Amino acid sequence: MRLPARRLLPVTAFTAASALLTGCFTGDGSASADADGKRVRVAMMQPPRSGLSPLSDDAFKLSRWSTAETLVKLDAEGDAKPALATAWQQSGRTWSFEIRDGVTFHDGTKLDAEAVVRSLTKAAGASPKPRILDGVELTVKAADADTVTVTTAAEDPLVPQRLSSPQLSILAAKAYTGKTVNPLGAGTGPFELTKVNGTSSATLDRYDAYWGGKAKAPGIDVRFVPDGTARAAALRSGEADIVEAVPVSQAALLDEELVTEVPMPRTNTLYLNTGKGVFKDASLRAAARAAVDAQSIVKGVYEGRADVAQGLLGPALPWAAGLRKPVTRAKAGDPAGRTVTIGTFTDRAELPEVAAALQQQLQKAGFTVKLDVREYANIESDALAGAFDAFILSRATVLDSGDPAAYLYSDFASDGSFNIAQLSDPSVDAALRTAGKTATGDARRRAVIAAEAAVLATDAAVPMLHERVIQGDAAGVVGAAHDPRERELVTAATYVK
Numbered sequence: 464m465r466l467p468a469r470r471l472l473p474v475t476a477f478t479a480a481s482a483l484l485t486g487c488f489t490g491d492g493s494a495s496a497d498a499d500g501k502r503v504r505v506a507m508m509q510p511p512r513s514g515l516s517p518l519s520d521d522a523f524k525l526s527r528w529s530t531a532e533t534l535v536k537l538d539a540e541g542d543a544k545p546a547l548a549t550a551w552q553q554s555g556r557t558w559s560f561e562i563r564d565g566v567t568f569h570d571g572t573k574l575d576a577e578a579v580v581r582s583l584t585k586a587a588g589a590s591p592k593p594r595i596l597d598g599v600e601l602t603v604k605a606a607d608a609d610t611v612t613v614t615t616a617a618e619d620p621l622v623p624q625r626l627s628s629p630q631l632s633i634l635a636a637k638a639y640t641g642k643t644v645n646p647l648g649a650g651t652g653p654f655e656l657t658k659v660n661g662t663s664s665a666t667l668d669r670y671d672a673y674w675g676g677k678a679k680a681p682g683i684d685v686r687f688v689p690d691g692t693a694r695a696a697a698l699r700s701g702e703a704d705i706v707e708a709v710p711v712s713q714a715a716l717l718d719e720e721l722v723t724e725v726p727m728p729r730t731n732t733l734y735l736n737t738g739k740g741v742f743k744d745a746s747l748r749a750a751a752r753a754a755v756d757a758q759s760i761v762k763g764v765y766e767g768r769a770d771v772a773q774g775l776l777g778p779a780l781p782w783a784a785g786l787r788k789p790v791t792r793a794k795a796g797d798p799a800g801r802t803v804t805i806g807t808f809t810d811r812a813e814l815p816e817v818a819a820a821l822q823q824q825l826q827k828a829g830f831t832v833k834l835d836v837r838e839y840a841n842i843e844s845d846a847l848a849g850a851f852d853a854f855i856l857s858r859a860t861v862l863d864s865g866d867p868a869a870y871l872y873s874d875f876a877s878d879g880s881f882n883i884a885q886l887s888d889p890s891v892d893a894a895l896r897t898a899g900k901t902a903t904g905d906a907r908r909r910a911v912i913a914a915e916a917a918v919l920a921t922d923a924a925v926p927m928l929h930e931r932v933i934q935g936d937a938a939g940v941v942g943a944a945h946d947p948r949e950r951e952l953v954t955a956a957t958y959v960k
Contacts, residue, residue: 501959502682503940505952506694506703510662510687516644518589522629527952528667528683530569531632531650534560534579534611535623537948540782541865542903543623547574547633547651548611551623557614558622559606566674568635569648569655576605582633583613583626585644593630595863620902621864628863629950653678653955662687679942679958698935704959705943705952706935711768711813714933721938724931725945728779728861730772731817733805733925734854734874738885741803741830741852746796748922751803751853753795754828755821757927764816769928775915776860776867777929779947786912790919798829803852805832808839811857817927818855849885856883857930865948868898868911875918884923891917 505528513519517531525531534548543551548560566574583603586593600616613622625631638649647656653673658666667683686703688694691710697703698721714722735742735751742748761769776783805821807814815836822832835842835851846854860870872895873879877887894917898910918924936943939960944951 500679500681501704501939502684503680503953503957503959504702504704505683505685506688506697506706507685508687508689508691508694508708510689511659514643515646515656515659515665517630517632517634517646518586518593518644519630522593522632523949524665525632525646525650525656526629526950527946528654528656528665528685529652529678529951529954530654530656530667531629531634531646532652533627533629533632534562535627537624537627537865537950540908541624541780541861543627546627547579548626553620553622556616556618557612560611560613560626562609562611563674564609566651567672569650569670570635570637571672572635572637574633574651575608576611577608578636579603579611579633580605581636581639583611583631585639586631593628593863595625595628595630599625620900620907621866624864624866624903627865630863654683654953673955675955678955680953683953695935698937701937703935704937704940707952709933709935711766711933714768715766717935721935723934723936723945724768725934725947726770726778727930727932727947728777728867729857729859729930730775730777730926731769731814731855731857731928731930732772732775733821733927734856734883735923735925736849736852736854736883736885737921737923738849738887741798741801744796745793745922747798747801749793750795750798750828751825751830752792752922752925754824754830755925755927756824759824760817760820761928764813764820765928765930768933769930772926772928774912774919775871775924775926776911779929780861780867782908783912783915786909788912788916790916792920792922798825800829800831802831802833804835805853805855806835806837806842806846806851807855808837808842810839814855814857821855846883847881849883854883861948866903866907866911868895868907868914871895871911871914871918872899875923886918886921886923888917888921888923891921893917 511521513521515521532547535543536546538544547563549563550561552559562576580603587601602614604612606612635649638644654667655670657668665685669678669681671677694706695709695713698706735748757771761771770778774787807818818834825832861867873881875886876895877892894914898914901907901910941958942956944954
């Protein structure tokens with residue numbers, strides 16, 4: 464999806480932003496072309512938080528740079544496909560994975576079952592655990608040199624999807640010799656991480672012995688640029704080839720041909736407290752749902768760069784819309800001036816604006832509305848304790864497994880760990896349990912949509928919009944990934960003309 468026509472960036476803003484990037488991709492010669500073509504210069508939003516340890520969220524950087532790989536990868540539907548494992552099969556609580564032959568780590572050592580066991584065992588025993596393993600106990604063993612078994616405490620149909628998480632990347636033994644996991648020169652991907660300069664930059668060179676074939680670009684030069692205006696300016700000035708997460712406020716200032724919007728598996732939702740207060744009454748939840756004008760919020764707050772929600776799951780999950788059916792809900796009652804308090808947080812810049820818009824919409828419908836807006840760290844505990852009548856949340860609808868069943872359970876099951884709506888509904892619980900136990904594939908997707916319908920029927924949540932991430936690619940960039948799960952960015956197929 465392309466953006467509206469170009470507008471010019473004010474000279475003062477452009478100059479200031481450019482100053483932040485001065486020298487970012489120059490000075491060490493790493494951004495220059497070589498005999499095989501040009502290196503890809505990338506401006507990323509968030510610096511490393513944990514020294515690029517794959518056991519942290521930094522793992523997604525390693526994945527986006529195609530340096531660390533997993534046993535399994537996910538296709539657009541969220542189904543598991545071969546990566547470092549070529550095949551797998553389930554027998555009760557145990558899954559067997561066949562390890563790909565001919566793969567070497569960047570230090571030249573061979574990928575085998577022992578290496579896989581080492582990496583997965585380190586992850587399973589980490590504190591804190593990678594979030595994909597929350598509530599999951601697994602044991603990993605080598606059946607032979609080329610086969611690994613993964614056994615869980617209970618039967619788990621999602622084991623292959625779990626093993627696609629970048630936090631479960633397979634690294635060489637050298638990565639685990641220190642107090643922290645160090646991915647430098649220890650991956651299996653088409654690019655080798657050769658240098659990390661704290662929280663300012665990283666350098667990757669092509670790994671010519673890559674099992675999947677030689678990458679088209681000779682390397683990647685990464686700069687971490689938290690300032691969104693500076694990232695956009697880097698694209699305009701030609702200092703960066705690929706820019707991650709262009710802010711909405713900057714998108715219209717760029718040439719429309721350089722910007723792509725990618726639907727995210729993230730939904731902006733109004734959670735209504737079903738446990739106590741005004742919205743314990745289903746008819747008043749229905750009145751609130753009827754009052755919400757999501758289209759005006761998309762237009763006014765997100766400048767049209769979001770998708771109006773038809774359900775909890777959005778266009779980043781392309782199968783959802785085709786399976787969804789109309790939902791029967793309660794009829795709207797009369798708010799009669801009842802007072803409600805809506806909470807949200809400042810960490811996402813758009814949410815206070817969304818709260819202000821909802822305040823006007825609900826007051827127009829007959830509610831009296833108060834707002835409580837704080838930093839997320841200072842408001843989460845109150846939200847989970849049911850301190851608000853309603854809460855606005857931007858929520859990822861798939862976790863690292865690429866499967867939305869875990870999100871639905873955590874947010875709407877009676878014993879869900881993130882049940883802000885305080886929902887306790889037997890029919891919802893039953894639908895969520897069914898979805899969680901169903902084998903992956905079409906049957907599971909149908910069960911997930913049935914669970915979504917059960918939640919929507921309660922009006923415990925009013926999905927408003929699905930967010931998009933905005934990515935900038937310079938005119939000469941070919942083959943950059945536009946991944947709604949933010950696992951890929953520069954791949955073996957990416958190069959700069």
